[in-house]
Structure formats: C-alpha cells, structure tokens
Amino acid sequence: MIALLRRDLRLAVRAGGGFGLGLAFFLIVIVLVPFGVGPETEILTRIAPGILWVASLLAALLSLDRIFALDYEDGSLALLATSPLPLEGAALMKALAHWISTGLPLTIAAPALGFLLSLAPEAYGFLLMSLLIGTPALSMIGTFGAALTVGLRRGGLLLSLLVLPLYVPTLIFGAEAVRRGANGLDATGALVLLGAVTAGAFALLPFATAATLRINLR
Amino acid sequence: MLTVQGLACARGGVPVLREVGFQVAKGQALILRGPNGVGKTTLLRTLAGLQPALEGSVDYPEDDGAYASHADGVKAALSVSENLAFWADVYGVVWVSPTLQGVLESFDLVDLQDRLAGTLSAGQKRRLGLARLGLINRKVLFLDEPTVSLDRFSVKLFADWLQNTHLAHGGMAVIATHIDLGIDAPELDLTPFKAAPDAQGGSDEAFL
Amino acid sequence: MSMWEYANPKRFMGWTAPVLPWSFGLAMACLVVGLVWGFFFTPDDFRQGSTVKIIYLHVPAALMAINAWIMMLVASLIWVVRRHHVSALAARAAAPVGLTMTLIALFTGAIWGQPMWGTYWAWDPRLTSFLILFLFYMGYIALWEAIEDPDTAADLTSVLCMVGSIFAILSRYAVNFWNQGLHQGASLSLDAEENVADVFWIPLLVCIAGFVLLFIALVLMRTRTEIRVRRMRALEARARRA
Numbered sequence: 001m002i003a004l005l006r007r008d009l010r011l012a013v014r015a016g017g018g019f020g021l022g023l024a025f026f027l028i029v030i031v032l033v034p035f036g037v038g039p040e041t042e043i044l045t046r047i048a049p050g051i052l053w054v055a056s057l058l059a060a061l062l063s064l065d066r067i068f069a070l071d072y073e074d075g076s077l078a079l080l081a082t083s084p085l086p087l088e089g090a091a092l093m094k095a096l097a098h099w100i101s102t103g104l105p106l107t108i109a110a111p112a113l114g115f116l117l118s119l120a121p122e123a124y125g126f127l128l129m130s131l132l133i134g135t136p137a138l139s140m141i142g143t144f145g146a147a148l149t150v151g152l153r154r155g156g157l158l159l160s161l162l163v164l165p166l167y168v169p170t171l172i173f174g175a176e177a178v179r180r181g182a183n184g185l186d187a188t189g190a191l192v193l194l195g196a197v198t199a200g201a202f203a204l205l206p207f208a209t210a211a212t213l214r215i216n217l218r
Numbered sequence: 219m220l221t222v223q224g225l226a227c228a229r230g231g232v233p234v235l236r237e238v239g240f241q242v243a244k245g246q247a248l249i250l251r252g253p254n255g256v257g258k259t260t261l262l263r264t265l266a267g268l269q270p271a272l273e274g275s276v277d278y279p280e281d282d283g284a285y286a287s288h289a290d291g292v293k294a295a296l297s298v299s300e301n302l303a304f305w306a307d308v309y310g311v312v313w314v315s316p317t318l319q320g321v322l323e324s325f326d327l328v329d330l331q332d333r334l335a336g337t338l339s340a341g342q343k344r345r346l347g348l349a350r351l352g353l354i355n356r357k358v359l360f361l362d363e364p365t366v367s368l369d370r371f372s373v374k375l376f377a378d379w380l381q382n383t384h385l386a387h388g389g390m391a392v393i394a395t396h397i398d399l400g401i402d403a404p405e406l407d408l409t410p411f412k413a414a415p416d417a418q419g420g421s422d423e424a425f426l
Numbered sequence: 427m428s429m430w431e432y433a434n435p436k437r438f439m440g441w442t443a444p445v446l447p448w449s450f451g452l453a454m455a456c457l458v459v460g461l462v463w464g465f466f467f468t469p470d471d472f473r474q475g476s477t478v479k480i481i482y483l484h485v486p487a488a489l490m491a492i493n494a495w496i497m498m499l500v501a502s503l504i505w506v507v508r509r510h511h512v513s514a515l516a517a518r519a520a521a522p523v524g525l526t527m528t529l530i531a532l533f534t535g536a537i538w539g540q541p542m543w544g545t546y547w548a549w550d551p552r553l554t555s556f557l558i559l560f561l562f563y564m565g566y567i568a569l570w571e572a573i574e575d576p577d578t579a580a581d582l583t584s585v586l587c588m589v590g591s592i593f594a595i596l597s598r599y600a601v602n603f604w605n606q607g608l609h610q611g612a613s614l615s616l617d618a619e620e621n622v623a624d625v626f627w628i629p630l631l632v633c634i635a636g637f638v639l640l641f642i643a644l645v646l647m648r649t650r651t652e653i654r655v656r657r658m659r660a661l662e663a664r665a666r667r668a
Contacts, residue, residue, distance in 0.1 A: 003304055003307030003308050004304075004308065006304075007293070007296070007300075007304045010295075011293060011295050014296075015295050071291075074289055074290070074291055074292065075287050075288070075290060075291040076289075076291035076293070078268060078285070078287055078289075078291075079285065079286075079287070079291040079305075079350075080291075080308070081268060082266045082267060082268060082283070082284065082285040083284075083305075083308050083309060084281055084308070084309060084310060085308050144589065148569065148582055148585070148586060149572075151573075151578075152572055152573065155572070158565075158568055158569065158572050161561075161564060161565050161568055162565045162568075162569060162586065164561070165558055165561040165562050165565060165590070165593070165597070166589070166590070166593045168558055168593070168596075168597040168600060168601075169593065169596040169597050169600040172597075172600040172601065172603065173600060173603070176604055189603075190603070193600070193603065197596060200592075200596075204592070205589070208585055208589050211585060212585050215578055215582055215585075216578070216582070217268055217269075218268065218269045218270075218578065230575060231575060231576075231577055232663065232667070415664065415667035415668045416664065420660075421576070421577045422656065422659065422660030422663060422664075423660075424435050425435050425511070425653065425656045425657040425660045426657070426660050426661065426664065
C-alpha cells in the first residue's frame with residue numbers, strides 16, 4: 001500500500017502542478033476576495049475564517065478528478081484491481097496522497113494568507129488546527145466522488161455537484177471553529193465534531209469508494 | 219491447474235459467451251482465437267475477476283492470477299525501473315537487483331531502464347508492460363493481445379520468455395491473440411461458444 | 427408467493443395499472459377537501475392572520491420532501507441486496523418528485539416567511555437543511571442522467587444515496603450547531619403541547635394524506651414510464667442482435 005502512496009506522490013511532484021496548482025488557486029481566490037468586498041479591515045477580519053475555509057475547499061476540489069481518471073485511462077486501475085492490494089486500501093492511499101499533495105500544503109500556507117485577510121491574531125492556532133483536522137476529510141470525500149465519476153467522459157462538473165453537498169458538515173465545523181477562536185469563544189466542540197466527521201469519513205468511505213470502483217471497472 | 223466450467227459472460231449487460239469450458243495444466247498455455255467482438259476480452263476480464271460471470275465457475279489457486287490488458291498501466295512520469303519496482307511492491311514481491319536485471323534483459327529493456335516511460339515508443343512501452351509479468355511472479359496469466367505494437371523481434375523475445383521462463387517453471391497462461399506466437403500451445407476458437415441473440419441472463423431480461 | 431413477486435417488471439405493470447387511477451383520484455379528493463377546508467373553513471390565527479393557511483401546502487410538501495429521500499434510500503438498499511430492477515427504477519422515479527416537493531416547501535416557506543419574519547430567506551437551520559437536501563437531489567438526478575449503462579447507473583446512484591443519507595443527517599446536525607434560527611418548532615408531533623390547534627390539525631392531516639397519495643401516484647406513474655423505456659431499449663437491443 002505504501003508503494004502506491006509513494007508512486008502517487010512521486011507522480012504529483014513530477015507531473016508538475018500537483019503540489020503547486022491548488023496552492024496557486026488558493027492564493028488567487030484569497031487575493032480576489034478584498035477586490036470583491038472592499039479593503040475595510042473590519043469586514044475582512046470578520047469574514048476571513050469563512051473565506052479561508054471556502055477557498056481551501058475549492059482548491060481541494062480542483063485536483064479531485066485526477067485521482068482516478070489518469071489511472072483509469074492508462075489501464076493501471078484495472079491492473080490494481082486485479083492485484084493483491086485490496087481496493088479499499090488503494091482508495092485510502094489515493095486519498096492520503098491527495099491530502100499530502102493538496103490539503104497539507106494548503107494547511108501550511110493558510111496562516112500566511114490569513115495575514116492578507118487580517119485574520120484575528122487569536123484565530124491562527126485554530127485555523128491551523130481546523131484545517132489539519134478537516135482537510136483529510138475533504139480528500140477522502142473527494143476520492144469517493146472521483147470514484148463515482150471515473151468512467152464518465154465529462155465527469156468534472158458532475159464531480160463538483162456530487163462532492164460539494166458532502167463537504168457541508170466539514171465546512172461548517174471547520175469555519176465555526178476558527179470563528180469561535182477568533183471571537184475568543186470555546187472552539188473545542190467544533191474541533192471535536194470536525195474530527196468526528198473526518199474519522200467517520202475515513203472509516204466508511206474507503207469501502208464505498210472500493211465498491212464504486214469495482215462497479216465502474218465491470 | 220486452471221479449470222473453467224460452463225462459463226457464461228456478458229458485455230454491457232448483453233450475454234456474449236456461454237458454456238465455455240477448458241482446462242489448462244501446469245506448464246501449458248491456451249491461445250484464444252476468434253473474430254473481433256466475439257468476447258475474448260470479456261472472457262479474460264471475467265477470468266481475472268474484474269467482472270462477475272453470469273454462470274459457471276473459474277478455478278485457479280487463489281492469489282496466483284495476473285491480468286494484462288490492452289493498456290499497459292505504464293506511468294509516463296516514472297522511469298522504466300521505477301514502473302517495474304512499483305508493480306513488484308504492489309504484488310509484495312521481494313526483489314533484488316539481479317532479479318530486476320534478469321527481467322530487464324529478457325525484455326530487452328536494459329538500455330532503457332533509466333529512461334522516463336513517457337519517452338518510450340509504443341512497442342517499448344508494451345515491452346515494459348509485459349516485463350511487469352516477469353517480475354510479479356504469478357503463475358496464472360491472462361493476457362489480452364500481448365503482442366500489439368511489437369515488432370517481430372520483440373514478439374520472439376516475448377514468446378521465448380513465455381515458453382522458456384514462465385511455462386517452463388510451471389506457469390500457465392490464457393492468451394488472446396491474432397498472430398502466431400510460435401509457441402507450442404493448443405488453440406481454442408471461441409466462435410462456437412457465442413451466445414444466441416436471445417440468450418438468458420442479460421441485464422434487460424426482466425423487461426422482455 | 428413471496429411479496430417480491432410483485433417486483434417483477436411485468437407483474438408490476440399488471441398490478442399498478444388498476445391502482446394508478448384510484449390513487450390519483452383519492453389524492454385529488456383529499457387535496458380538494460383538505461385545501462378547501464383549510465383555506466376557507468378554518469379561523470385566522472390570532473397572531474399570524476390568514477398567512478397561516480399556507481401551512482396546508484408547506485407542511486405536507488416538506489414532509490414528502492424528506493420521505494421521498496427515505497423511500498429512495500430503502501429502494502436503493504433493496505436494489506443492492508436483491509437486485510430488483512423495479513426498485514432501482516422506483517428510486518429514480520421518486521427523485522424528481524422529491525426535488526419538486528423540496529422546491530414547493532422552500533417557496534411556500536419563503537412566501538410565509540416574508541410577512542412573519544420580514545424576509546423571504548433567512549439562513550435558518552431548517553431552511554438551510556432543505557436547501558442542502560435540494561442539492562443532494564440534484565446530484566442524485568445528475569448522476570442517473572450521466573451514466574449510460576442502466577445497471578451501472580443503478581448501482582452507483584444507490585451507493586451515492588446511502589452515503590448521501592449519512593451526510594445529509596450530518597449536515598442537519600452541523601447546520602443546527604451553526605445557527606439557532608427563527609423557524610417555529612415542529613407543527614406535528616406526539617407532544618400535544620407543541621402541536622398546532624385542533625381546528626388546523628384535521629384539515630392538515632387530510633392534506634398530508636393527499637400529498638402522500640399524490641406522491642405514490644406520481645412515483646407509480648413515473649416508474650411505469652421508466653419500465654416502458656427499459657423495455658423498449660431491451661427490445662431494440664434484441665432486434666439489433668437478431
């Protein structure tokens with residue numbers, strides 16, 4: 001299973017854009033927001049937690065369709081499915097690789113971008129924490145969505161339509177944790193619930209993803 | 219030993235083959251023949267377990283099969299040896315570099331081993347895809363058109379590997395191909411097993 | 427004879443043919459009685475005035491919006507476990523009906539909300555949940571439409587429906603956590619204290635019965651259409667092969 005993770009990460013680095021593209025998109029969205037809502041610091045401070053979360057969610061969405069599509073086209077997915085590696089494990093590793101190549105860089109970059117949006121100083125810790133806990137769920141849910149649309153020629157748009165509603169709980173708990181942190185309230189509850197969603201996604205979705213892949217490979 | 223009994227399989231919900239039965243003993247290969255669209259790929263996919271059979275049984279030692287499709291599953295951004303090492307790891311093969319060198323030699327890839335697979339020609343890519351089979355050490359191979367885009371020399375290379383390495387060590391193979399590989403193996407024409415147009419078991423059957 | 431026999435497409439077509447006009451007729455009767463009773467023969471609410479009467483559309487539609495999804499979930503499970511084609515097709519047939527019910531609930535809610543809360547839309551937990559439910563319906567329908575092979579489509583939408591159900595419930599709790607909201611408590615519950623008054627209650631029940639029957643009739647009709655489409659496809663495919 002580690003072999004698959006290593007290969008996917010290597011491909012993400014070599015194919016170019018794997019790491020960089022999502023991050024650049026994240027940066028552009030954050031830079032565009034003040035142009036849209038105006039430069040007043042108070043407004044930006046208020047909306048920063050939500051904007052940062054929505055932007056990282058969209059950035060994670062951007063690279064989802066490549067999770068399985070390339071492997072499906074070049075035949076590796078069928079070879080993987082007939083290999084001794086269980087597809088559930090493959091799904092998990094794919095999600096992990098996606099997280100390491102998008103979620104983790106986003107998490108690390110987010111505080112710097114919070115600076116651009118004048119995020120409240122108390123909120124930085126919560127931003128980092130909530131993204132660290134929440135973005136793996138984004139990758140796992142997205143992997144499931146990618147498996148659903150893998151056989152479709154123009155699955156990209158459909159993928160967003162399927163995945164975005166599934167992102168709602170993660171987005172709510174994640175942004176709420178940061179907002180509470182920024183206002184000096186207790187954010188533990190939100191963080192715990194966020195963690196619960198992530199844990200649940202990782203417990204359930206590898207199986208759903210594997211079942212979906214088997215159906216699509218039939 | 220690979221035993222197939224009364225196998226029926228469908229493509230896109232439509233039955234294509236029925237009552238397919240054969241045996242392949244250790245060290246033997248079976249060549250599948252038949253016109254395009256008769257169901258060779260469908261049969262091989264069913265044997266490999268990618269799709270369920272409508273009826274019948276396929277028997278071979280568990281965790282001993284390997285499938286090679288039209289597509290090679292070669293990653294353009296990885297080098298030749300990285301591609302091979304990945305599959306060896308996935309199949310849990312503990313390999314040392316002499317093993318890898320041996321496989322590279324039998325498929326004439328030694329000079330190419332550090333090249334990125336994306337820069338290979340179609341035939342070289344195909345050889346890389348086949349070399350995977352040499353490394354993963356599986357006994358029962360299901361090969362779908364293994365010689366597509368290979369030149370005559372490479373076909374000979376592959377046939378030699380199959381005969382002298384794989385089969386000679388007790389391996390088995392079911393091969394769909396249109397050319398003469400020049401190996402000593404019985405042929406099975408699939409045309410007589412074609413399912414009738416009104417065969418049972420299709421996914422639309424309940425609606426008729 | 428087991429109850430599953432009725433799920434055979436041909437048998438299904440047989441027994442639904444006579445049931446369909448009855449369920450439509452009963453649905454219409456209930457709706458006419460319930461709506462006329464509700465609109466013209468109940469007193470105005472002392473606080474909400476006559477606007478309260480939209481409850482006769484709003485509550486049944488909201489109920490059916492949720493029940494339609496639950497029905498799709500059950501049908502999907504039956505398809506996955508027993509592989510009855512009718513079950514998958516019924517789930518497919520129910521989705522647009524559920525979507526429409528969700529829209530009716532959202533629109534009537536907006537019309538009701540304007541005089542009561544002074545706004546057509548508020549990010550209240552219940553309203554938001556229905557908006558999310560709307561998105562789930564859209565995704566489900568879009569997936570059905572996108573996949574060509576009917577069995578693959580049935581399998582994949584079933585998986586989506588099951589996973590979606592879990593996330594829909596999660597979203598409901600998340601939304602509650604996020605905003606406390608304006609919406610009044612449940613209009614119907616076993617706890618009599620919370621309930622609407624009896625004068626509104628009986629016509630409301632009639633309306634709900636009407637919506638349930640209408641839902642059944644529409645789903646039966648649409649399922650019959652889906653079965654005919656599949657049958658046509660199957661016959662065409664066979665004709666091509668022969």
